Amino acid sequence: MINRLYDTSLGLLTDLYQLTMAYGYWKSGKAEQEAVFNLYFRKHAFQGGFTIACGLSSVIDYLNEYRFDEADLEYIGSLTGNDGKKLFESGFLDYLSKMELKCSVDAVPEGTVVFPNEPLLRIQGPILQCQLLETPLLNLINFQSLVATKAARMRLVAGDDTLLEFGLRRAQGPDGGMTASRAAYIGGFDATSNVLAGKLYGIPVKGTHAHSWVMSFDSELEAFETYAQHMPNNVTLLVDTYDSLQGVKHAITVGNKLRERGYDLGAIRLDSGDLAYLSIEARRLLDEAGFEKTGIVASNDLDEYIMDSLKIQGARISVWGIGTKLVTAFDQPALGGVFKLAAIRNEEGEWDYKLKLSEQAIKVSTPGIQQVRRFKDQKGFVSDMIFNIEMPLPGKSTMIDPYDFTRNRSFSEAVAYEDLLVPVFSDGHLIYTLPSIHETRERVKDQLTHFHKGIKRFVNPHTYPVGLEKQLFDLKTDLIVKLRTNE
Ligand SMILES: Nc1ncnc2c1ncn2[C@@H]1O[C@H](COP(=O)(O)OP(=O)(O)OP(=O)(O)O)[C@@H](O)[C@H]1O
Numbered sequence: 423m424i425n426r427l428y429d430t431s432l433g434l435l436t437d438l439y440q441l442t443m444a445y446g447y448w449k450s451g452k453a454e455q456e457a458v459f460n461l462y463f464r465k466h467a468f469q470g471g472f473t474i475a476c477g478l479s480s481v482i483d484y485l486n487e488y489r490f491d492e493a494d495l496e497y498i499g500s501l502t503g504n505d506g507k508k509l510f511e512s513g514f515l516d517y518l519s520k521m522e523l524k525c526s527v528d529a530v531p532e533g534t535v536v537f538p539n540e541p542l543l544r545i546q547g548p549i550l551q552c553q554l555l556e557t558p559l560l561n562l563i564n565f566q567s568l569v570a571t572k573a574a575r576m577r578l579v580a581g582d583d584t585l586l587e588f589g590l591r592r593a594q595g596p597d598g599g600m601t602a603s604r605a606a607y608i609g610g611f612d613a614t615s616n617v618l619a620g621k622l623y624g625i626p627v628k629g630t631h632a633h634s635w636v637m638s639f640d641s642e643l644e645a646f647e648t649y650a651q652h653m654p655n656n657v658t659l660l661v662d663t664y665d666s667l668q669g670v671k672h673a674i675t676v677g678n679k680l681r682e683r684g685y686d687l688g689a690i691r692l693d694s695g696d697l698a699y700l701s702i703e704a705r706r707l708l709d710e711a712g713f714e715k716t717g718i719v720a721s722n723d724l725d726e727y728i729m730d731s732l733k734i735q736g737a738r739i740s741v742w743g744i745g746t747k748l749v750t751a752f753d754q755p756a757l758g759g760v761f762k763l764a765a766i767r768n769e770e771g772e773w774d775y776k777l778k779l780s781e782q783a784i785k786v787s788t789p790g791i792q793q794v795r796r797f798k799d800q801k802g803f804v805s806d807m808i809f810n811i812e813m814p815l816p817g818k819s820t821m822i823d824p825y826d827f828t829r830n831r832s833f834s835e836a837v838a839y840e841d842l843l844v845p846v847f848s849d850g851h852l853i854y855t856l857p858s859i860h861e862t863r864e865r866v867k868d869q870l871t872h873f874h875k876g877i878k879r880f881v882n883p884h885t886y887p888v889g890l891e892k893q894l895f896d897l898k899t900d901l902i903v904k905l906r907t908n909e
């Protein structure tokens with residue numbers, strides 16, 4: 423089965439400035455200089471308290487096939503500068519045509535719960551190559567992590583109810599639709615209506631029918647009967663085309679006929695009106711008619727907040743069909759992941775640590791070859807410490823809040839932990855066995871059980887503690903002081 427979307431020449435899927443910088447590195451003899459970049463975000467989406475890392479599988483597909491084909495190089499060669507003359511020399515195109523990916527990549531497995539400033543991905547290799555990859559890596563991780571997070575929020579509200587993703591028609595183009603279906607499944611959805619996502623990713627596909635089916639017949643009853651006749655093993659009837667509760671009664675009539683044939687009425691779907699009231703009334707009608715097992719699907723511009731409200735109102739919805747607000751990440755259309763240079767190897771073979779200054783403390787980047795250590799106790803995960811793997815940790819590690827150095831915590835060697843980033847590529851070779859999409863989805867479910875419920879609430883969630891290991895904190899502080907005094 424085909425399960426990769428990015429197995430084509432996509433070297434040009436980058437911003438022009440990455441190519442111009444790459445050219446500059448090549449011209450100035452820096453192309454092969456070893457560098458380290460970290461990919462991280464600064465703030466959770468949706469004013470939430472957690473983010474789900476997603477997109478690594480696409481990154482792997484992308485890097486496995488990374489190349490510039492002849493047509494790509496011809497195009498790059500045709501680009502001109504302000505004076506109308508060529509931007510890039512042919513020697514550079516030749517360099518790109520022969521270039522083999524030599525980068526090493528360490529990344530947080532998909533489906534891991536992550537927090538601001540933690541590297542989701544760290545890339546080490548020739549600076550020219552790392553630079554070219556900034557844009558596609560961000561593109562692949564930002565959107566999928568955003569949608570997986572939105573989906574996980576919906577799963578938290580849904581409990582054991584079924585979640586169906588219905589978003590393809592409202593998604594940001596075909597690729598937006600495909601990646602959203604994938605990320606939604608990982609975040610906790612049970613199935614998608616997107617048939618191509620079903621085929622390519624192995625996600626279960628499910629669906630009901632539209633109003634047009636009902637409208638195409640002279641009566642709703644006839645429409646329901648015809649549908650049940652031809653698809654007796656997949657009957658979910660949309661009851662709200664004319665009058666929802668009358669529609670439920672028609673569905674019950676059809677359900678009784680289905681039973682005579684040895685089948686059953688799977689579910690009814692409500693797509694308008696007061697979903698709390700209608701689902702409660704529909705449940706009553708179905709139960710009274712002996713259809714206790716028939717499900718109630720609700721759809722219509724749902725999101726986690728409306729779901730929450732419907733639950734509080736006692737709605738009897740067992741299946742939630744969600745499209746627009748999930749796949750477009752409606753209330754926050756982007757995760758602001760960034761990709762920052764953190765170290766560069768100098769001529770003596772040592773690391774020169776790098777940092778981007780900003781007036782805003784949150785925007786000052788962190789240097790170092792970073793890893794994240796997640797400490798745990800009997801109750802679950804308690805805090806994360808970002809450290810520089812080049813600085814051996816003392817027996818007792820101390821982590822410092824980067825925005826308030828008076829706040830710190832220490833952990834003895836006896837405290838249990840796991841390091842989040844795992845090796846994925848070594849010198850350009852894939853060394854990671856990707857879990858199945860189903861295992862990744864399970865990981866999200868499992869991960870969320872290990873965190874305090876405070877980070878999972880929607881209103882003013884608790885801030886999970888993430889600190890810098892003391893030596894890294896000192897390195898960063900020294901660099902800031904040095905850079906500010908040299909300004
Ligand atoms: N009981 C409820 N509590 C909170 N929100 C609800 C409730 N019932 C429905 N909603 C939500 O209210 C929003 C309003 O829906 P909308 O204005 O489209 O009304 P409608 O009756 O569905 O109209 P239409 O027939 O045009 O779809 C939708 O997002 C829907 O999910």
Ligand SMILES: O=P(O)(O)OC[C@H]1O[C@H](OP(=O)(O)OP(=O)(O)O)[C@H](O)[C@@H]1O
Pocket residue numbers: 588589591592693721722723724743744745746747
């Ligand atoms: O509301 P969403 O979360 O995006 O879920 C998908 C929607 O798509 C379908 O109808 P469509 O919106 O195309 O037409 P309708 O509004 O007339 O039902 C379906 O009936 C859902 O309402």
Ligand SMILES: O=C(O)c1cccnc1
Pocket residue numbers: 588589615628629630631632721743745
């Ligand atoms: O199967 C459905 O009910 C469905 C599919 C896509 C969009 N809305 C509904």
